[in-house]
Amino acid sequence: MEDEEGVVKKFLYLNRKAPYGSIYALESLEVVLIGAAFEQDVSLAFIDDGVYQLKKGQQTSVSTGIGVKDFSKTYRALEGYDVEKLYVDKKSLEERGLSTNDLLVDVEVLDDAQMAELMEQQDVVLSF
Amino acid sequence: MNRYQLSINAPVVLTQTGASITVIIHFSFFKGEVHTMKFAVLVNEGPYQHQASDSAYQFTRAALEKGHEIFRVFFYHDGVNNASRLTVPPQDDRHIVNRWSELAKQHNLDLVVCIAAAQRRGMLDENEAKRHGKDANNIAEGFRISGLGQLIEAGIQSERLVVFGD
Numbered sequence: 001m002e003d004e005e006g007v008v009k010k011f012l013y014l015n016r017k018a019p020y021g022s023i024y025a026l027e028s029l030e031v032v033l034i035g036a037a038f039e040q041d042v043s044l045a046f047i048d049d050g051v052y053q054l055k056k057g058q059q060t061s062v063s064t065g066i067g068v069k070d071f072s073k074t075y076r077a078l079e080g081y082d083v084e085k086l087y088v089d090k091k092s093l094e095e096r097g098l099s100t101n102d103l104l105v106d107v108e109v110l111d112d113a114q115m116a117e118l119m120e121q122q123d124v125v126l127s128f
Numbered sequence: 129m130n131r132y133q134l135s136i137n138a139p140v141v142l143t144q145t146g147a148s149i150t151v152i153i154h155f156s157f158f159k160g161e162v163h164t165m166k167f168a169v170l171v172n173e174g175p176y177q178h179q180a181s182d183s184a185y186q187f188t189r190a191a192l193e194k195g196h197e198i199f200r201v202f203f204y205h206d207g208v209n210n211a212s213r214l215t216v217p218p219q220d221d222r223h224i225v226n227r228w229s230e231l232a233k234q235h236n237l238d239l240v241v242c243i244a245a246a247q248r249r250g251m252l253d254e255n256e257a258k259r260h261g262k263d264a265n266n267i268a269e270g271f272r273i274s275g276l277g278q279l280i281e282a283g284i285q286s287e288r289l290v291v292f293g294d
């Protein structure tokens with residue numbers, strides 16, 4: 001299978017951290033964008049504090065917030081990169097008092113078993 | 129396929145030291161057929177700050193010793209700091225950077241530092257330093273700076289991509 005042109009593997013980006021407390025979310029997004037050029041079968045999953053990455057109404061500018069670039073709009077641009085499979089962990093949303101209405105993009109909500117199944121299906125899991 | 133054979137490697141050695149007798153028996157297990165695998169490794173944390181960096185090294189070394197192939201080790205996030213030539217740990221501690229450099233030399237390892245992550249953390253090779261008008265560079269021997277595409281390629285080309293992070 002290796003060394004062949006046109007190999008398509010299933011890549012899952014597992015986003016577990018809040019967007020601005022550390023750089024993981026931003027740099028994960030950078031991998032996703034670069035990776036899109038490789039035309040792999042890409043999925044993104046958001047669990048634990050990672051669900052905050054998709055929260056609407058992020059205000060991070062110097063005047064209104066913490067003085068960090070707001071990169072949340074990039075999630076809405078993912079569609080243009082053919083990255084369309086976005087999954088959110090049900091329990092993580094609920095524990096934080098969030099619903100899909102609070103999120104910037106359309107997602108599929110998965111319970112624990114479904115999330116485990118999603119991971120099981122992957123060839124490569126990049127956990128950030 | 130995966131039958132294990134038991135063999136006594138060295139003969140039983142008897143050593144007599146004073147009144148006590150030590151018996152050293154070497155046992156070793158090895159497979160009849162060994163399946164080697166092609167791994168890639170992702171290091172997401174900096175040296176000394178986080179155990180991920182040590183674990184990645186131990187894993188890589190162990191895999192190589194067992195005859196497996198390491199397609200590439202990719203350094204991302206604060207993991208790029210594992211490549212700093214200017215690292216000076218206390219003398220009685222392990223030298224994480226030199227350890228990688230030596231392993232790379234021994235096994236012709238491909239150690240790749242993400243350029244985007246490196247630049248924002250002040251990690252530059254000679255070319256990048258020149259390009260950005262900086263007066264120094266700090267990439268250790270055996271490491272090279274390249275793009276994130278190398279991480280994706282590692283995921284595609286290897287049978288397992290093992291992530292070491294927080």
